[in-house]
Amino acid sequence: MSLVDLTRKQPLYDQLFDILRDKIQNDMAPGDLLPSERQLSQQYGLSRTTVRLALDSLEKMGLVTRRHGKGTYVSDARHSETDLALCYSFTEEMRRLGKTPKTQVLSFSQEEANKSVSSALGLHLGATVWHLHRLRLADDEPMLVGHTYLPLEMFGSLTHEKVSSHSLYDLLESEFGQTIKTAEEEVRVMTARAADADLLLIPEGSPVLEISRLTYNAAGRIIEFTRSSARVDKFKYHVIHSRD
Template sequence: MSIDPGNPLPKYVQLRDLLLDWITEAGLGVDDMIPSERELSASYGLSRMTVRQTIDLMVSEGRLYRVPGKGTFIARPKIEMSLVLASFSEDMRARGYEPGARELIRQVIPASGHTARMLDIEPGTLVHHIERMRTADDEPMAVERSNIPAAMVPGLEDFDLAERSLYEVLENEYDILLDSGEQTIEAGICDSADSRLLGLPAGSPVLVMQRRSFTKGQCVELALSTYRADRYQLHSRLDPRRHGD
C-alpha cells in the first residue's frame, strides 16, 4: 500500500496507519527494529520531516521507542486498565503477567479529614496506611497508596503484602469480600518521588486512580494509585443508548 494524495488525512497519519499494518503483517514483535527514517522516506516517497513526524506520533502513543545511535524499535503494548473491581494481582495474572509488589511504607496513622470522609469514619480514627510499588514481570507499573480502617482488620501488619494480594488477605483472613466500588481516573503529572520509583522523568504524564471499595455497603478501602501513562490505556464497551434516556 502507498500514500494516497487524495486522502484528506495528513500524510504523516496515513504513514502511521500503513506502518501499523506492516508491523502486524510482518509479524514484528517487542524490541524489533523498524526501518530507518531514510529508508521509510525512500519507500513511501515522503520527506524525512514527514517520516519523523510519524515516528514522533507513534513514540508519543507508546507504540515505538527510540534508542539514540541505534534506531527505532517496537514498544511493549499498553496494558488496558481494568474497570472492574479486581486486585492488581488478579488483573495482571488474567493478562498473562506476573504481578509483584515492594512495600514502601506500612504504618497505622490517624485518618485525615479527607480520608475519614472517603472511608465514612470519624477524623482521627486509626487506619492502616500502606504504600507499595506494583510491578508486572518485574517492570514498575504503579505506586499504590491504600487506607483501611484498623478496627476492621486487626493484625493486618502481620501479613506480608509484598507476597500476597491485599484483597486476597481481606477475603481469606478477615472474611471481607469486596462486592462493589467507586473509581475515578484522571490525568496527572508524576512528581519527583513517584518518578524515581516508576523510572520516569519528573513531570511525565500519569493516570491517577482513586478507588473506594465496599463490602455490604461499608467502605473498606480508599486507594490512590499512580499508573504509568506510557504503559496503560483505558478501554470501555459502549452500549447503545436506550430510547427515552
C-alpha cells in the same frame, strides 16, 4: 520438569499455577490441550483438589478455557495493555495478561486519618487507619505506585509480613471474612511528583493516571480507599456506551 517445593511457604496450588502458566506461555499455543486433572495429579504428586485450584486460577486469569467433558484448553491471552475498566485486582489482571506480578511494600504503618482519608472511609477525623504504600510491577517493570488506607477497627491484626506475602483482597476475604462486592473509581490525568516518578522510572512531571478507588463489602460499607499513580504508557481505559 519443574516440581513443586514442599518446603516453600507458597501454597502448592499457587506453585502449580506458576509452573503451568510458564508452560502455557513458553511451550504451548492457543487451543492446545492441557493434561487432565488426573494426569497433573500423578505428574506432580499433588491431590486432585490442589490441581483443581490451580486450574481454577488459570481459568480465572483467562489463560485457559475448560470445556465440560473435553478438557482444559489454552486461551488466547496475548494482549499487552491493561484495561483499567477490568483491572479490579492488579495481581489477577497481570496474570491474565501472562505477566508475573510483583509487589514491593514500601511502608506499612498506623496513622491518624486526615480529612481526605476520613471522609473517603466514612470515619471521624483522626481515626486510626492502616497506611500501605506499595509499588506494583509486572515482569519487574514498574506499573503503578499506590497509597492504600484501611480502617484499623476492621483489620487490626494485619501485619507487614501478611501484606507483603499475600494479595490484599485475598487476605481481606480469607482472614477477615470481607466479601468484596463493588469498587468505585475516579481517574484523572496528573503530572508525576518527584517521589512517584523515581519509583516509576519516568521523568518528573510526566503525565500519570491518578486513580482513586473506594472498595465496598457485601454490606455496602467502604473498607478500602486507595489513591494510585499509574504510568500512562502501560494502561488504557475502555468503555462501551449503548442506547436503548
